[in-house]
Amino acid sequence: MTKKEILTNPAFLPPIKEYVHYLEKAYEKGSLTDHGILLDELEQRLKKYLKVEDLQCVTSATTALQIAIKALGIDGGEIITTPFSYVATTSAILAEKCTPVYVDIEPDYFNIDADKIEQAITPQTKAIMPVHIFGRACNIEKIETIAKLHGLKVIYDAAHAFGAEYNGQSILNYGDVSVVSLQETKLFHTVEGGIITAKDPFVSKQIDLIKKCGHEGENFVRDGINARLSELHAAMGLANLDHIEENIAKRKMLSETYDELLENSVKLPKKQQNLDYKYPYYVIVLNSKEQREKVQKALCDEQIYAWHCYSPTLNTLKYLKTTQPCPIAEDLVSRMLMMPLYVELEKEDIVRVCDVVLKNV
Numbered sequence: 308m309t310k311k312e313i314l315t316n317p318a319f320l321p322p323i324k325e326y327v328h329y330l331e332k333a334y335e336k337g338s339l340t341d342h343g344i345l346l347d348e349l350e351q352r353l354k355k356y357l358k359v360e361d362l363q364c365v366t367s368a369t370t371a372l373q374i375a376i377k378a379l380g381i382d383g384g385e386i387i388t389t390p391f392s393y394v395a396t397t398s399a400i401l402a403e404k405c406t407p408v409y410v411d412i413e414p415d416y417f418n419i420d421a422d423k424i425e426q427a428i429t430p431q432t433k434a435i436m437p438v439h440i441f442g443r444a445c446n447i448e449k450i451e452t453i454a455k456l457h458g459l460k461v462i463y464d465a466a467h468a469f470g471a472e473y474n475g476q477s478i479l480n481y482g483d484v485s486v487v488s489l490q491e492t493k494l495f496h497t498v499e500g501g502i503i504t505a506k507d508p509f510v511s512k513q514i515d516l517i518k519k520c521g522h523e524g525e526n527f528v529r530d531g532i533n534a535r536l537s538e539l540h541a542a543m544g545l546a547n548l549d550h551i552e553e554n555i556a557k558r559k560m561l562s563e564t565y566d567e568l569l570e571n572s573v574k575l576p577k578k579q580q581n582l583d584y585k586y587p588y589y590v591i592v593l594n595s596k597e598q599r600e601k602v603q604k605a606l607c608d609e610q611i612y613a614w615h616c617y618s619p620t621l622n623t624l625k626y627l628k629t630t631q632p633c634p635i636a637e638d639l640v641s642r643m644l645m646m647p648l649y650v651e652l653e654k655e656d657i658v659r660v661c662d663v664v665l666k667n668v
C-alpha cells in the first residue's frame with residue numbers, strides 16, 4: 308500500500324454546496340462585483356469576528372501593503388523592514404518606489420529586532436513595515452515608541468496573523484495600518500484577497516478611495532488602483548468563516564502534538580504569554596543547513612513535503628540596489644522548515660512526520 312502523501316499547507320476548501328449557497332445570493336442580486344452584498348456581509352462578519360472597528364477587503368495583501376503606503380501619503384523614501392518574510396513585503400515597498408532598509412531579526416520569534424531599528428533610521432526614513440511572522444507578535448511596544456519619537460508611520464504586514472489577539476485585543480489594532488492576507492494557503496481565505504485596517508478615519512477614507520481608482524460618485528478625486536474584491540471571492544470567505552473555529556481547534560491539536568514530540572529535539576519559536584495564537588503555521592529550526600537538508604530529503608522520501616520557506620532572505624534579493632547584511636536571518640532561514648499543518652491531517656499523520664524528523668536529528 309502506498310503511503311498517504313502529506314503536503315505542507317494546501318488550501319482549505321469548504322463543501323462546494325456551501326460555497327454555491329452564498330453565490331446564489333449574488334446571482335439573485337444580478338451583480339458579481341463592485342462592493343456587492345456578499346462583500347458587505349463578509350466585511351461586517353469579519354469586523355465582528357476580528358473585533359476591529361475599521362476593516363476593508365481588497366484583492367490581495369500585496370496590493371493592501373501598496374495601498375497602505377499610498378494612503379499614508381508616503382511618496383518615496385526609505386521603509387525599514389524585515390529580511391525574513393514572503394517576498395511580497397519587499398515587492399510592495401519597491402512597487403511604491405520606496406527603498407527597503409533591512410534590519411535583522413531576533414532569534415526567539417523571528418521578527419524584526421526592534422532594538423536594532425533606531426540605528427537604521429536616516430533623514431529619508433518614512434515608515435517601519437514589520438511582519439508578525441508566523442502569526443507571532445513583533446515587539447509592538449518598542450516599535451510604537453520608536454515610531455512616535457521619530458515621526459514614522461507603522462504598517463504591519465499581519466499576513467499570517469488572522470484572528471491573533473495581543474494583550475486582549477486584535478493584533479490589527481496596533482500600528483497605523485495592518486494588512487492580512489486572504490490568499491488560499493493562509494489560515495482563512497477568500498481564494499485571493501486581503502484585509503486592510505487603519506487607525507485614522509482619514510487614512511481609512513483614502514484606502515476606500517484608492518481601492519476603486521479614486522472614483523467617488525461622478526468624480527475622480529485622487530490617484531488609485533483597482534483592488535475591488537469580487538462576490539465570488541466574498542462567497543468563499545463567507546463559506547470559510549463558517550468553519551474557522553473548528554479549523555483553528557484542529558490546527559491547535561495538531562500543533563500541540565508536534566510540540567510534544569519535537570520540543571526536546573529541535574529549536575521552535577518561543578511561546579508568547581500575551582498572545583492568543585491561532586496556529587497558522589508550524590516551523591522547526593534544525594542545527595545546521597546540512598541537517599535541514601537531510602531532514603527535508605528524508606521526509607520527501609516518505610512523500611512528506613516540508614517547505615524550506617522564505618529562502619533566500621529578502622536582503623539578498625538580486626534586484627535590490629542597496630542592501631544590508633542580516634546574519635541572524637540568513638543563518639536561520641538556511642536551517643528552517645515549514646512543517647505540514649492542515650485540517651485534513653490527523654494526529655497519527657503528525658506522529659509519522661515526527662518519526663522521520665527524530666530519526667534524522
Ligand SMILES: *Cc1c(COP(=O)(O)O)cnc(C)c1O
Pocket residue numbers: 366367368369370392393395396438464466467487488489490499500501
Ligand atoms: C502571503 C503573504 C503576503 C502576500 O499576500 P497576498 O495576499 O498573496 O498578496 C505578504 N506577506 C506575507 C508575510 C505573506 O505570507
